[in-house]
Amino acid sequence: MSAERAAGLERYERIILGIDPGTNVMGFGILGVMARKACLIDLGSLKMVRTETHYLRLKRIFDYTRDLCERFLPDELAIEAPFYGKNVQSMLKLGRAQGVAMAAALSRDIPVCEYEPRKIKQAITGNGAASKEQVQSMLKHILGIAESRLPHELDATDALAAALCHFYESGKPVVARSGSWKDYIAKHPDKIR
Numbered sequence: 755m756s757a758e759r760a761a762g763l764e765r766y767e768r769i770i771l772g773i774d775p776g777t778n779v780m781g782f783g784i785l786g787v788m789a790r791k792a793c794l795i796d797l798g799s800l801k802m803v804r805t806e807t808h809y810l811r812l813k814r815i816f817d818y819t820r821d822l823c824e825r826f827l828p829d830e831l832a833i834e835a836p837f838y839g840k841n842v843q844s845m846l847k848l849g850r851a852q853g854v855a856m857a858a859a860l861s862r863d864i865p866v867c868e869y870e871p872r873k874i875k876q877a878i879t880g881n882g883a884a885s886k887e888q889v890q891s892m893l894k895h896i897l898g899i900a901e902s903r904l905p906h907e908l909d910a911t912d913a914l915a916a917a918l919c920h921f922y923e924s925g926k927p928v929v930a931r932s933g934s935w936k937d938y939i940a941k942h943p944d945k946i947r
Contacts, residue, residue, distance in 0.1 A: 763786070765786075769787070769795065769828045770832055771917065773819065774912035774913035775848060780851065780909065781912050781914075782818075782819075794914070797905065797910045798910050801907075816857065820861065835871070836852055886912060889912065893914055
């Protein structure tokens with residue numbers, strides 16, 4: 755990013771904001787990258803007020819995400835994609851929450867990467883069907899997070915997991931991210947001599 759980072763954040767080569775969108779609770783996690791190593795900067799959640807309309811909640815998500823972007827100046831946003839469920843109304847609301855968080859980041863020219871929950875769990879625990887508690891436990895171990903620093907809401911560690919998944923994915927060679935060598939060659943014939 756072109757803006758200077760706040761005191762204490764300038765030492766990071768890159769900052770990744772992770773978001774776990776939700777209309778009741780939105781989790782966030784901030785990772786700093788130094789010497790190809792990720793470390794925790796902050797994590798937490800935004801709890802919505804039950805009496806607010808869905809539209810006011812969306813505005814709060816937008817404003818909160820924008821504020822996180824202004825405070826931490828992330829280079830990228832990693833966001834958990836909505837999962838497919840049976841309740842169409844819930845999926846629609848979740849998609850809207852994701853959309854406004856993405857719009858807030860994009861309004862600050864921050865690129866967005868989206869990851870399916872299964873891919874995030876696989877990247878963190880090695881098991882795409884891991885529980886939220888297992889993800890939190892692995893994050894504690896990988897990033898050396900003290901128990902006292904963990905919020906009660908698992909949405910915060912889910913967001914942190916999205917950021918760490920993005921860190922892992924963005925560190926892979928292009929061919930590893932795009933599938934097999936055969937797929938890479940088919941998509942990039944100009945790169946082959």
